[in-house]
Every structure is written in structure tokens, then in C-alpha cells.
Amino acid sequence: MPSTAHEGLIELRSDNCAGVAxxxxxxxxxxxxxxxxxxxxxxxxxxxxxxxxxxxxxxxxxxxxxxxxxxxxxxxxxxxxxxxxxxxxxxxxxxxxxxxxxxxxxxxxxxxxxxxxxxxxxxxxxxxxxxxxxxxxxxxxxxxxxxxxxxxxxxxxxxxxxxxxxxxxxxxxxxxxxxxxxxxxxxxxxxxxxxxxxxxxxxxxxxxxxxxxxxxxxxxxxxxxxxxxxxxxxxxxxxxxxxxxxxxxxxxxxxxxxxxxGLWVKLAKQANAAMAELARGVTALGLELVAEPQANIAFVRIDEVAWRAWAASGVQFYDIDAGTIRLVTSWQTTPDDVTEALTRLERVLTAR
Ligand SMILES: Cc1ncc(COP(=O)(O)O)c(C=O)c1O
Missing domain, CATH: 3.40.640.10 (Type I PLP-dependent aspartate aminotransferase-like (Major domain))
Structure with a gap:
């Protein structure tokens, strides 16, 4: 399966950033x-x-x-x-x-x-x-x-x-x-x-x-x-x-x-599954979600020092305000992308 990971960057900004099936x-x-x-x-x-x-x-x-x-x-x-x-x-x-x-x-x-x-x-x-x-x-x-x-x-x-x-x-x-x-x-x-x-x-x-x-x-x-x-x-x-x-x-x-x-639903299932895994991991690391994600978007409360460090590690997402970021998975987000993003987040949170 193609991945969004590219030169160490992991794409969680938007599903608009994904490629073409x-x-x-x-x-x-x-x-x-x-x-x-x-x-x-x-x-x-x-x-x-x-x-x-x-x-x-x-x-x-x-x-x-x-x-x-x-x-x-x-x-x-x-x-x-x-x-x-x-x-x-x-x-x-x-x-x-x-x-x-x-x-x-x-x-x-x-x-x-x-x-x-x-x-x-x-x-x-x-x-x-x-x-x-x-x-x-x-x-x-x-x-x-x-x-x-x-x-x-x-x-x-x-x-x-x-x-x-x-x-x-x-x-x-x-x-x-x-x-x-x-x-x-x-x-x-x-x-x-x-x-x-x-x-x-x-x-x-x-x-x-x-x-x-x-x-x-x-x-x-x-x-x-x-x-x-x-x-x-x-x-x-x-x-x-x-x-x-x-x-x-x-x-x-x-x-x-x-x-x-059913290609459209298969692709969406991949995006949703990646988000479910990501949300599980993020909450397991002690962060709070603005709403329980039911599809492929999540907003996460995280302090600015931590999100800046996570972003500097190559995980790409949008900061919405000083204490909230938005994560979006796509059909292209692989389980490895999610694992790697969470590994980097854990490292950032532990180093704080
Ligand atoms: C919920 C929702 N509706 C509509 C749109 C508009 O799509 P487009 O950017 O292709 O105009 C977007 C784009 O991000 C969206 O998130």
C-alpha cells in the first residue's frame, strides 16, 4: 500500500494532501x-x-x-x-x-x-x-x-x-x-x-x-x-x-x-482505521481529544511546547490555536505511519 511517509515526514495535515488511488x-x-x-x-x-x-x-x-x-x-x-x-x-x-x-x-x-x-x-x-x-x-x-x-x-x-x-x-x-x-x-x-x-x-x-x-x-x-x-x-x-x-x-x-x-468505502475504511489507531495512541499517551473521532479527523489538546517538538520531528499537522491541533488521516495513511507518529509523540512527551 502506498504511504504518505516521505523523507521522514508523516502527513496528518489533511486528506487533501493524499495522492490519487x-x-x-x-x-x-x-x-x-x-x-x-x-x-x-x-x-x-x-x-x-x-x-x-x-x-x-x-x-x-x-x-x-x-x-x-x-x-x-x-x-x-x-x-x-x-x-x-x-x-x-x-x-x-x-x-x-x-x-x-x-x-x-x-x-x-x-x-x-x-x-x-x-x-x-x-x-x-x-x-x-x-x-x-x-x-x-x-x-x-x-x-x-x-x-x-x-x-x-x-x-x-x-x-x-x-x-x-x-x-x-x-x-x-x-x-x-x-x-x-x-x-x-x-x-x-x-x-x-x-x-x-x-x-x-x-x-x-x-x-x-x-x-x-x-x-x-x-x-x-x-x-x-x-x-x-x-x-x-x-x-x-x-x-x-x-x-x-x-x-x-x-x-x-x-x-x-x-x-x-466499493473502492470508495474500502479507501475510507483505511483512513478511519488509521484514525482510530492514532486516537487510541494519543489518548494512551495522556492527551485529550476534543471529540471522539468517528471518521478520519481528530482535534487534540496539547501544549504548544509539545506540539512544536512533535512537528519538528517531521509529523505534519495543523495547529488550530495555542492548545489544539488537528490530525487527519487519509486512505494513504498506513499502520506504520501511525506507529511512527506515535513513537515520535511519545519521545517528545517523555523528553518534556
Ligand atoms: C467538510 C468539507 N466540505 C467541503 C470542503 C470543500 O472542498 P474543496 O476544498 O474541494 O472545495 C472541504 C474541504 O476541505 C471540507 O472539509
Missing amino acids: PQVLAAITAANEGSALAYGGDRWSEELREVVAEAFGSPDAQVFPVASGTAANSLALSAMVPPWGSVLCHQTSHIYVNECGATSLFGGGAVMRGLPGDDFKLSPQSIRDAFATTNFGDPHHSQPSVVSFTCPTDFGTVYTAAELQAVIDVAAERGLKAHLDGARLANAIASLHCSPTAITRDVGLAAFSLGAIKNGAMSTDAIVSLDPDTSEQLLYRTKRAGHVASKMRFQSAQLIAYLTD
Whole structure:
């Protein structure tokens, strides 16, 4: 198995730093034969529609390859929210904190409302409280139109299908549609040991991102839409935003390989297993986790002297603030990487 370890460096900064899965690279090479119709008129893009429909048990599912997770989220949401609407999401969610207002841009001024919720998740109460502080029908206020989940959350916790359903049921009382930022969807599926449909179609999502880039793809994410109205809008919105690639066959080939024979979930299992081992080791060495990691992300409380020394030993991660660091594993993180990272941490903590 390829490793992230390179010249003594161990990669725990982000799953975006990982390479491309060999199966995905091989699929790109295989698609590089002869010519093919542009803008999704090729046979790979046609096959991708069938593969996605099958994977998510939805014959009418439509898939829109786009260049990034941000594009997938903001374009999907823009198709679901009117310009006077609001997207309800957790206050730590990527769409709210890290996408520079992309949803508001593509949504014609639609706003996002970041809501509190334990374990970095929305709860039915989060939505009820948001409703209670909304003047419905009052043109002076944005009107809640969509609830958006991030699963796994940006802090590595995972909603169960029942948790998603409970929130969606409350949101549906006011006619909100449901969206999921699936930047790490495969990690959530692997963590829950569930089918792809269990946390998508079965809970009533209208649209979600597939999230392939962090987990072995090279250069594509995709929006999956299960809602005909959203799909119709996305046909035009993706083009207007410059996300209909002329050589879409290479995106589609990546995504077919990603979804074939469960590769996406296998890769995510590797990332999750590496994180479970890393988290076990970190806590065994006496450090505290901000939340129990259920996928491939963990935040760890550690004093600055120790994290600086650990970083100096060649273990790469992000420091979030003076007392917290973020560790992320990927499909490429090997058991040896984890053992070596922990050995270096133990050395640092003992030398303090
Ligand atoms: C939870 C989540 N959603 C969306 C994104 C956006 O993906 P991209 O960087 O491809 O735009 C990221 C990227 O780190 C993410 O962590």
C-alpha cells in the first residue's frame, strides 16, 4: 500500500494532501484513448449516471461532476434556496465558515445561518430554535429554505441515519429541503457500516456532494441530485458557473472507478482505521481529544511546547490555536505511519 511517509515526514495535515488511488489513475489512463464527445456527451459520463443511480438506489438520480467540494456545495445549495432564503447549517460547518460565501454568491444573496448543536451536529432543537426566531412570511427576514448537514462533521463526528431523519422531519414541517455536504461521505458510510442509501435517499436528501477528491480521486467532486427540480436547475447553474468540463470523460472515469466494487468505502475504511489507531495512541499517551473521532479527523489538546517538538520531528499537522491541533488521516495513511507518529509523540512527551 502506498504511504504518505516521505523523507521522514508523516502527513496528518489533511486528506487533501493524499495522492490519487491507483485504480483511479488507471481509469484516467484507460479513458485517454481516442476522442469522445465533449461536455458530458461521452460514454463514461453516461455510465456514471447509471453507476450513481444504482449506488444510491434512485433511478432518477442525476450526477454533476464539478471541480471542487466548494463548487458542489454552493451550486447544489443555490439550486435549492431562493435568493431571499436561508440555509440552516451547524455553526462549525464548512459551508458556513470556510467557503467564503460561495453559497450566497451562487444563491443570488441567499444567506447561511450557523446554528449551535452538541457534538458539532444539528439537532431537532437547533432547527426549532431557528424557526422560533424567524418571522415567516415577513419580507424583512430571510426565509429558511434548506437544512444542510456536514457528515462527517468538520470535527470528525458522524450523524446516524436516525439523527439525520429526526432533524429533516422537523425541517420538513416548514417545507425545507435537505442537503448534505458529503466531502467525506464514504468515511461516514464506513463509520456507520451502512449502505450508501441509508444516509442519503432513505432520509430524504434532495442533494448531496459525493466528496471523492479527499478519498482517492484526482480532480473531481460531484453533486448528486435526487430531486427533479434541483436537477433541472443544476443543468444550467453548473454551466453558468463554469463547471461543465469539456473533457468531462476524465472526471466521469475517476468517479466510476471510485464507486466501482466499493473502492470508495474500502479507501475510507483505511483512513478511519488509521484514525482510530492514532486516537487510541494519543489518548494512551495522556492527551485529550476534543471529540471522539468517528471518521478520519481528530482535534487534540496539547501544549504548544509539545506540539512544536512533535512537528519538528517531521509529523505534519495543523495547529488550530495555542492548545489544539488537528490530525487527519487519509486512505494513504498506513499502520506504520501511525506507529511512527506515535513513537515520535511519545519521545517528545517523555523528553518534556
Ligand atoms: C467538510 C468539507 N466540505 C467541503 C470542503 C470543500 O472542498 P474543496 O476544498 O474541494 O472545495 C472541504 C474541504 O476541505 C471540507 O472539509
